[in-house]
Amino acid sequence: MKKILHVCVVFLLLFASQVFAQNRTITGTVTAKEDGLPLPGVSIRIQGTNVGTVTGGDGKYSISVAENNILVFTYIGFVQQTITTANKTNINVVLVSDSKQLGEVVVNGALGIKRQAKEIGYSTTTVNAKDLTATNVTNLANGLTGKVAGLQINTVNNGIDPAVRITLRGARSINGNNNALIVLDGVPVPNGTLNSINPNDVENVTVLKGSSASALYGSEASNGALLITTKRGSASNKPRITYTNSFQLNKVSYFPDIQTKFGPYGGETVADGFRDPNTGFPLFTGY
Template identity: 40%
Template sequence: MKKLLLLFVLFVGVGVLSLSAQTRVITGTVTPADESAGEMIGVSVYVKGTTIGTITDINGDYSLPNVPNDATTLVFSFIGMKTQEVEIGGRSVVNCVLESEAIGLEEVVVSAFGIQREKREITYQTQKIGSDDLAVAQPTRATSALAGKVAGLQINVQDHGVNPNTQIVLRGFRSITSGNQALVVIDGAISSIAAFDDLNPNDIADVNVLKGATAAALYGSKAGNGAIIVSTKRGEAGQKFTIGVNSSYMSEKVAYMPKFQSEYGVGWEGQYIPYENCNWGPRFDGLIRQIGPTFEDGTYQEVPYAPVANNLRDFYDVGHNLSNTVYMSGSGQGSSFYLSIGQQGNKGIVPKDVYSRNTFRVNATKKIGDVELAVNSSFFTDKTDVVGDALGTQDRPLYWFILNTPNNIPLSNYRDWENDLYSSPNGYYNAYYENPYVMIDQARNQDRTSRLNANVSLSWDISDWLNFTGRASVNNVWGDGENWREAFEYDPVLKSSMSDITSFLDTFEFQQSAYTTDFMLTGNFSYGDFTLKSILGTSTYSFDLRQTTISVNNLSIPDFWDISNGTGTPTITPDARTERNLGVFGDFTFGYNNYLFLTFTGRNDWTSTLA
């Protein structure tokens, strides 16, 4: 028994010696070719053909235990750096110098489908705006950040309220019947101007503007007016874990109003009429005169018959906008990430108009051998509460009531209409148009919107000269809201020329979804002084819209805003639209001696639409 035990111990000992003799430890240091890049932290180091691997520490050092004696090659990889394969050659210390994959920020543009090209290879006009240029004035909207930064690009703000609508036009208005707006592409996926405007400006890394149909031919007819290629931020190669905060505050006020004459006051055809809305009365004389009706007790309102400086402009408040963003970013073993949370609150120049929005973004990449996976996602939600646009007995917008105020009326004095007789609906001086402060409280337009914009992509380097990229994206937006107006019955003596205001309620909801997929093969070939860069791909686009508006009039119970409270039959207005698109495309760029280039681009689409 003792002999058998001794034999077993000897056998195990020999086995251990044999095993230890078959492996070894390899150490080394990874450094960047550009010394200003700092330490190479988190570089992936593994033995080619095995699962044995590690990452570099904060000093760029690594240690690989249990490396087989027959191992021949170590692979070093890091995001943003060229992957290096280094022969071991019997060494126990193997160092590596990694070179950047970037060609140079000022020489690279992001073209169609997120493909990077040297600027000298591009045969059309482009312009790039970096994040520093976009954030110079700390804009609250992504579209406003582009204003004045791109030649030939027009940013048309169609509504200067707390939640403005924006139009992006490249190369001017070219069509009366068709759209003139540029196509928006976010992180390689076709999106929309609304989705771009919903982005947190602090999340944008850069914007490349492709001018003209030729520039964006790979996207088809949708890009006939050019394309805005947006790239959002990711963790940078070699970046340590970073956390930061961006805050900005902006105030705004009305700079000026339309210029009116200031010699004549309230009245008509030269006659003084105390309840008129026009400045066609007699010349100002500075005397105290009655305005508005005479009340049952014989009293009435009096003001000096003289112009009031800025009487219309003083109706508006000073607007306030506060934005805050908290972000985190970093990189590790073949991976990177960027995360941000943003909040914006906006109090408008129109009294009681408010807007708030929240944004959440997560971007991440992971490189596994020759394959890189990426996720770019953002979620947005907002709330808007503004004055309605069908006010008073004539269904006018708010601005109409302000303009129909004679210049001897101190308009800002009529704010407290619930407690001041002269500001109340029956006591207001104007016999034809209501007090705008009353209209602000008696008609509101409120809505809530959410948006999910995300894409996932896979990039596979099949060989040194061939790459396959697949991408799937979603741009979904949904929301609901209500537009309502209170009823009011006027005193037939004090307001004999006014009709009663009727109440109404419009409720609406909508769901819009857009899905895209792209699959591409890109090749880079060279022969002597000649090069060929090619793209072959296919894309699909699926769009669905469904929205419904339900309207009722003459609500039975005041201040109860529900469809069931209306009288009569509700009016239901549904709408739906569906579009499907399949496209194939190709792009071939021939180069000679890195300075002469010739490009051929083509695309064919099959489209089906149901509206």
């Protein structure tokens, strides 16, 4: 019996030593590539599990892993990175900034100042050129329809090129002006200009909602503003010529019934209708 117990203890010790040999602790430091400074709060997780940790204020971390685990390093504003542990015990990671997230900007102000979307304290929406021209629209107003929440575009008349009324978040006044301000390349323009802008010439349209977003444009922008940025040439791009054409056909539903037989009285007399075509003298002098 004692021999069997000794054999069991030996097997347990061997199994425990094998388990401890497979698991090990990995330490390291996470820094930013741009300035080399440590990054606190970086999420470090073993892929496929819920086991993980975060870096401290000095960018250092420590985590227990098994053989050939994969560590996933995630941090806001940086590209996610995965590293295989293999036989390593110290792994220093350098994270690269995510240019896509850093490039998320919004045009704000009459001077076209660009700021990151997370830095502003009001609601904005940007519609790019691809979304504006996705359905081959004939004017910019049609391109914005259904693209921005809270943006209402209504036609004022039924012509081929009808005027439009643009409101943001509903009407604010019963008798006052509820139209949003149109700003073209930093210059406020009348609302009628929207239909004369070629959608293919527009780079993007930024919609500023609320009076706080449009404070730089005065009381005219109290209903919000549409900032239109047109395309510009670049020295790095090759010259390119594009041509687009569109036409519209409208069928007239009916013509008004207008009389063409009689005209209005203008003070003429009967004698004025009987004159010699050569001399101009009246032929009838009975009056």
